[in-house]
Amino acid sequence: DAKTTQPNSMESNEEEPVHLPCNHSTISGTDYIHWYRQLPSQGPEYVIHGLTSNVNNRMASLAIAEDRKSSTLILHRATLRDAAVYYCILYNNNDMRFGAGTRLTVKP
Amino acid sequence: GAVVSQHPSRVICKSGTSVKIECRSLDFQATTMFWYRQFPKQSLMLMATSNEGSKATYEQGVEKDKFLINHASLTLSTLTVTSAHPEDSSFYICSARESPLRVNSPLHFGNGTRLTVT
Numbered sequence A: 001d002a003k004t005t006q007p008n009s010m011e012s013n014e015e016e017p018v019h020l021p022c023n024h025s026t027i028s029g030t031d032y033i034h035w036y037r038q039l040p041s042q043g044p045e046y047v048i049h050g051l052t053s054n055v056n057n058r059m060a061s062l063a064i065a066e067d068r069k070s071s072t073l074i075l076h077r078a079t080l081r082d083a084a085v086y087y088c089i090l091y092n093n094n095d096m097r098f099g100a101g102t103r104l105t106v107k108p
Numbered sequence B: 001g002a003v004v005s006q007h008p009s010r011v012i013c014k015s016g017t018s019v020k021i022e023c024r025s026l027d028f029q030a031t032t033m034f035w036y037r038q039f040p041k042q043s044l045m046l047m048a049t050s051n052e053g054s055k056a057t058y059e060q061g062v063e064k065d066k067f068l069i070n071h072a073s074l075t076l077s078t079l080t081v082t083s084a085h086p087e088d089s090s091f092y093i094c095s096a097r098e099s100p101l102r103v104n105s106p107l108h109f110g111n112g113t114r115l116t117v118t
Helices: none
Strands: A009-013 A018-023 A032-038 A045-050 A061-064 A070-075 A084-091 A102-107 B004-007 B010-013 B019-025 B032-038 B045-051 B067-073 B076-081 B090-097 B107-109 B113-117
Touching: A009 A018, A018 A084, A018 A102, A032 A061, A032 B107, A045 A061, A045 A070, A045 B107, A070 A084, B004 B090, B010 B019, B019 B032, B019 B090, B019 B113, B032 B067, B032 B076, B045 B067, B076 B090
Parallel strands: A009 A102, B010 B113
Antiparallel strands: A018 A070, A032 A045, A032 A084, A061 A070, A084 A102, B004 B019, B019 B076, B032 B045, B032 B090, B067 B076, B090 B107, B090 B113
């Protein structure tokens, strides 16, 4: 069973920031928080991951709550190509199960 | 970056036949590969975890005799759907973890195989 909960869908305007939330209240001390996204008819694509500290990369930023029970993926300026389903996953060794994810719609 | 190649991208077969799907890590070695199935408008469902040189671990409800997984090398895992039926029609996706020494290394996914059983 997936150990994360995300809103089913979100909308954003192009060029605006997007904050995608994820709750993981049962996270254990060794679970990493991974984010992937999936465009239509493609396999998922790695976005970012973290353990305790906030993380930045060229695609996005990851803000992790102090108690680690929630996290937020931040797309600083959404583009039309960011429209996808975003999955937040708790990753520990070989356990990699997907929840329902958030379908992000980006409006021009 | 790390690339996972999945082949074929699309296959149509007749009911009762078997179909083999290949998953290759092109520029890294993958001791662990995962196989997923995805129905329209749904999330990915983990079918099995494949470890090189050993038997795959199947998720509850996935028939190991129907979905044969072979991970004979560090760069290749195959999924064979045996005696396929129309209800097996789905989008099958593989993924691979880059290094056994980094337990938290991200997964790299193939582009999926669309299987249609007529």
